[in-house]
Amino acid sequence: MTLFSFHLAKVPVSTTIQALIRPPSPKTVLGLKHAECLTQMTLGAPIMSPARMQLQNLAMFAAWENQSTLDNFLENSNLGRTLTNGWHVRMKLIRRWGLITEFDGLPKHHI
Numbered sequence: 001m002t003l004f005s006f007h008l009a010k011v012p013v014s015t016t017i018q019a020l021i022r023p024p025s026p027k028t029v030l031g032l033k034h035a036e037c038l039t040q041m042t043l044g045a046p047i048m049s050p051a052r053m054q055l056q057n058l059a060m061f062a063a064w065e066n067q068s069t070l071d072n073f074l075e076n077s078n079l080g081r082t083l084t085n086g087w088h089v090r091m092k093l094i095r096r097w098g099l100i101t102e103f104d105g106l107p108k109h110h111i
Contacts, residue, residue: 031069
């Protein structure tokens with residue numbers, strides 16, 4: 001069963017830039033199915049302002065083969081160890097609405 005995780009952490013700007021340019025992938029992280037790295041932003045702030053792109057706040061949404069692959073990432077990778085300084089939640093699929101290409105293999109319902 002696929003496990004999903006969502007992470008938020010304060011990190012150095014260089015870490016965020018590296019994660020945005022070269023996010024974790026199944027080729028570089030064992031057990032990872034897909035990951036999206038994002039930054040927090042202030043809605044309504046001017047597009048080209050430091051308030052809009054909060055590069056010190058990294059968010060990552062990921063799909064994993066199982067809990068042990070996520071634990072291994074958090075313990076044994078530079079980005080994972082950095083993310084452990086923030087917080088994360090682990091989620092399982094209950095119901096899917098819509099379609100996101102990167103997660104198109106998900107069933108509509110988990111049985």
